[in-house]
Amino acid sequence: MVSRSIKKALAAPPGLFREIPIPEINRAMGFIKAWANNRYKVSIALQPLEGRLVTKMLVSRIDDKPIPNHWSELQRLKNHFLGEEVVAVEFYPKTSKLVDLANVYWLWVLPELQDVGL
Numbered sequence: 001m002v003s004r005s006i007k008k009a010l011a012a013p014p015g016l017f018r019e020i021p022i023p024e025i026n027r028a029m030g031f032i033k034a035w036a037n038n039r040y041k042v043s044i045a046l047q048p049l050e051g052r053l054v055t056k057m058l059v060s061r062i063d064d065k066p067i068p069n070h071w072s073e074l075q076r077l078k079n080h081f082l083g084e085e086v087v088a089v090e091f092y093p094k095t096s097k098l099v100d101l102a103n104v105y106w107l108w109v110l111p112e113l114q115d116v117g118l
Contacts, residue, residue, distance in 0.1 A: 014037055054108060067105060
């Protein structure tokens, strides 16, 4: 059940993001920054991948529900936190590797994709 205060926050225009503390367990998983506003929580992590660090951006709504029109919202948030000229991708794994326990969205920034033009 969504509280009255969360419903009110979601009904308002998006507010400014403020930096929030990162729990120690998340720091151990590579998270380096986190922000929240009245709609979203956004966290940035650095994760080792094949001998290098890649940037991951985690996005979720404050009420933990799915993000409507998620592509355009994630594009806007990617531009805000990672930059307008950064290429980021969503990853859709094979079913045997799927972990889908929450309405959390991940964007990955891979160096080799930065010059790809589709």
